[in-house]
Every structure is written in structure tokens, then in C-alpha cells.
Amino acid sequence: VARWQPGAHGRLQQAAFELFEKRGFEDVTVAEIAERAGLTGRTFFRYFADKREVLFAGSEEFEQGFAEAVEGAPAAVAPLEAIGAGLGAVADFVETRREVATRRQQILDSNPELQERERTKLASLAVTGAEALRRRGVTDLGAAVAAEAGVLMFQVAFRQWVSEGGDGDLHQLIDDSLTELRAVTVDGSH
Amino acid sequence: VARWQPGAHGRLQQAAFELFEKRGFEDVTVAEIAERAGLTGRTFFRYFADKREVLFAGSEEFEQGFAEAVEGAPAAVAPLEAIGAGLGAVADFVETRREVATRRQQILDSNPELQERERTKLASLAVTGAEALRRRGVTDLGAAVAAEAGVLMFQVAFRQWVSEGGDGDLHQLIDDSLTELRAVTVDGSH
Numbered sequence: 001v002a003r004w005q006p007g008a009h010g011r012l013q014q015a016a017f018e019l020f021e022k023r024g025f026e027d028v029t030v031a032e033i034a035e036r037a038g039l040t041g042r043t044f045f046r047y048f049a050d051k052r053e054v055l056f057a058g059s060e061e062f063e064q065g066f067a068e069a070v071e072g073a074p075a076a077v078a079p080l081e082a083i084g085a086g087l088g089a090v091a092d093f094v095e096t097r098r099e100v101a102t103r104r105q106q107i108l109d110s111n112p113e114l115q116e117r118e119r120t121k122l123a124s125l126a127v128t129g130a131e132a133l134r135r136r137g138v139t140d141l142g143a144a145v146a147a148e149a150g151v152l153m154f155q156v157a158f159r160q161w162v163s164e165g166g167d168g169d170l171h172q173l174i175d176d177s178l179t180e181l182r183a184v185t186v187d188g189s190h
Numbered sequence: 191v192a193r194w195q196p197g198a199h200g201r202l203q204q205a206a207f208e209l210f211e212k213r214g215f216e217d218v219t220v221a222e223i224a225e226r227a228g229l230t231g232r233t234f235f236r237y238f239a240d241k242r243e244v245l246f247a248g249s250e251e252f253e254q255g256f257a258e259a260v261e262g263a264p265a266a267v268a269p270l271e272a273i274g275a276g277l278g279a280v281a282d283f284v285e286t287r288r289e290v291a292t293r294r295q296q297i298l299d300s301n302p303e304l305q306e307r308e309r310t311k312l313a314s315l316a317v318t319g320a321e322a323l324r325r326r327g328v329t330d331l332g333a334a335v336a337a338e339a340g341v342l343m344f345q346v347a348f349r350q351w352v353s354e355g356g357d358g359d360l361h362q363l364i365d366d367s368l369t370e371l372r373a374v375t376v377d378g379s380h
Contacts, residue, residue, distance in 0.1 A: 078374060078375060078376055079374040080374045080375045112306075116302075116306055119309070138374075141346075141366070141367070141370050142370055142373065142374050144346060145343065145346060145367060145370045145371050145374055146374035146375075148342055149339050149342060149343075149371055149374070149375075152338055152339060152342055153335065153339075156331075156334060156335060156338070176331070177331070177335060180331050180332055180335045181339060181375060182375045182376065183332065184268060184269040184270045184328075184332050184335055184339070185270045185336075185339075185371060185372045185375055185376075186268055186372065186375075186376070
């Protein structure tokens with residue numbers, strides 16, 4: 001098994017995605033994923049806690065990149081703009097994984113338990129963003145509002161991006177949704 | 191049974207709340223709720239589809255009041271402000287039911303399935319708000335963004351209100367969170 005390790009993570013992920021897409025997330029077992037990847041169940045569990053985590057691995061990594069970008073945004077920018085800088089880092093992460101990201105979303109859309117898990121992850125992202133804003137000196141309420149609204153705008157942009165097959169410019173879609181948020185708060189001429 | 195009808199709904203709700211609080215939502219049966227209310231299971235099902243719906247009944251009513259208030263807001267106001275008018279109608283509804291609303295939230299907080307149902311209801315409220323904004327001539331994206339952000343601000347305010355025991359001014363808390371949202375989008379001096 002040792003010489004397979006370098007690619008084992010990716011092979012397991014690929015096998016899992018194929019099986020989830022073909023037969024539905026619920027009906028696939030870890031043993032089947034491992035077998036399709038030419039690996040053992042034991043190897044699977046070296047990489048993932050369970051089959052669900054194949055779809056959520058790596059989120060700590062981008063959450064940290066998100067927080068660093070929020071904290072590192074220029075001091076003068078508005079809280080929502082600092083969150084926007086963090087979302088730009090998330091978009092960078094997603095855009096290097098266009099195919100995985102769009103296929104993953106389609107798998108999530110087919111299963112309420114996975115959607116619930118995703119909402120929990122997004123709530124965690126908002127909490128992380130709020131913490132980063134508080135370190136910038138933003139008030140508790142302002143930090144919570146900006147982070148939650150920003151993550152919501154990310155979801156709007158991401159859904160649009162997925163609906164276009166992942167070919168669009170996610171950064172631009174995020175900018176558009178943040179711009180729209182500013183507009184609907186102040187502009188009565190819509 | 192007929193002469194009990196006028197108060198049956200309220201008695202079933204009261205019995206259900208007491209049992210949910212005492213023993214946890216999962217462990218309570220419809221038969222037990224009916225028995226505590228001095229009614230039959232058949233009567234229960236005349237009012238509620240299942241025990242969960244005891245906690246969600248009436249939401250169509252306030253959703254309609256919300257939509258009417260959004261649509262009826264002055265033509266010149268920003269989309270978010272129109273949503274704010276709708277949330278004011280929701281606050282009116284909640285404030286006539288302070289005790290039920292706070293106890294209900296505590297029951298919801300103890301059960302992930304109920305939280306999921308509540309999120310679905312809130313998502314539905316946002317969709318209703320977006321539809322009302324589109325009838326005011328707001329663009330699809332602007333309507334979705336304003337409605338989702340507005341419902342999010344309602345959640346921020348409502349959580350604060352519940353954490354204060356339901357004694358505070360929910361209208362004011364909603365105004366505060368909407369004001370904060372406007373501030374974090376434009377103000378870099380936070």
C-alpha cells in the first residue's frame with residue numbers, strides 16, 4: 001500500500017464522487033469506495049473519518065485562508081469589504097478545483113443530510129469571519145452582521161457560478177453580489 | 191368534543207409545550223399530548239398534521255402579513271427598507287405571542303430536526319420576500335439579496351430578543367440590525 005499513498009487521497013475522492021453520482025450518496029459504502037480506488041477500507045480511514053467527509057475534507061484549509069485574508073485587508077476598508085477579501089481567498093481555492101466543486105455541489109443538492117452539514121460549515125465560516133473582524137476592532141454586532149451577510153452573498157454567487165457549470169468568474173460574481181447588497185441597503189430607485 | 195373546540199387548539203399547544211419542555215421533543219407522543227389536553231388523538235389531528243407542526247402552525251399567516259407589508263411599503267424606499275417593513279409585521283405577530291415565541295425557540299434549540307425545519311421556514315420567508323420585492327419592480331438579484339439579508343438580520347435580532355427573555359423591543363432590535371447592515375457595507379471607520 002505504501003507506494004500508492006501519494007495518490008490515494010485523490011483516487012479515493014474520485015472513486016467516491018463517481019459512486020455518489022451513479023448510485024446516490026446514501027447507497028454507497030466505504031468498502032465500495034475503497035475497492036473502486038484499488039485500496040483497502042483501512043487506507044480509506046487513514047484519510048477520511050467517514051464517507052461524508054470525502055465531501056468536506058479541506059474546509060479547515062480554506063477557512064484559515066479566509067480568516068487571514070479578512071484580517072489582512074487594508075485597515076480603512078468597511079467590514080463587509082474585509083469579508084469580501086476573505087471570500088476572494090475562498091474563490092481562489094474553489095477556482096483551482098472547478099470540476100470537483102461543481103460536482104460536489106450537485107451531490108450535496110441531492111441529500112438533505114449533506115446540505116445540513118454544508119450549512120453548518122458555512123455557519124462556521126461566518127463565525128470565523130466575525131472573529132477576524134473583531135480582531136480588526138469591529139464591534140460584536142457589526143462583525144456578526146458583516147460576516148453573516150458576506151457568507152450569504154458568497155452563497156448567492158456560488159449558486160450562480162455552479163448553475164453556469166463552474167465556467168464563470170467566481171470573483172466577479174462575489175463582487176456583483178456584494179455590490180448588490182450595498183445597493184439594496186441604500187438605493188430606493190431600484 | 192364539539193363544545194371543547196374553541197379552546198382545543200390552545201390547550202393542545204399548551205400541553206405539547208409542557209411535555210416538550212419536561213421530557214424533550216423526541217420522547218413525546220401525540221397520544222400523550224392529547225391526553226394531557228383532555229382530548230382525543232383524533233381531535234389533535236384535526237388541528238395539527240403531527241407533533242412537530244404544533245411548533246410551526248400559524249407561519250403561513252405571518253408569512254402573508256410579511257409579504258403584504260413588503261409590497262405595501264412606500265414606493266421610494268430601498269429594497270432592504272421594504273423588507274424591514276415586512277419584518278415589522280413579523281415582529282407585531284411575535285410580540286403578541288412573547289411567551290410562546292421564546293419557549294418555542296428554546297424547544298427548537300434542543301433539537302436539530304426542528305432547527306432544520308425552522309431554517310426551511312425562514313428560507314421560505316426569504317423567497318416570499320423576494321417575490322414581493324419583484325412585484326415592486328426590484329431586479330431578481332436585488333430582490334434575492336435584500337430578502338435573504340433582511341431575513342438574516344431578523345434572525346440576528348430575534349436571537350438577541352430571545353436571549354433577553356423576550357422582554358425587549360423586537361422592532362427596535364430589527365431596526366438596529368438593519369442599520370448595522372447598512373453601516374458595515376459602507377463605513378470603514380468601524
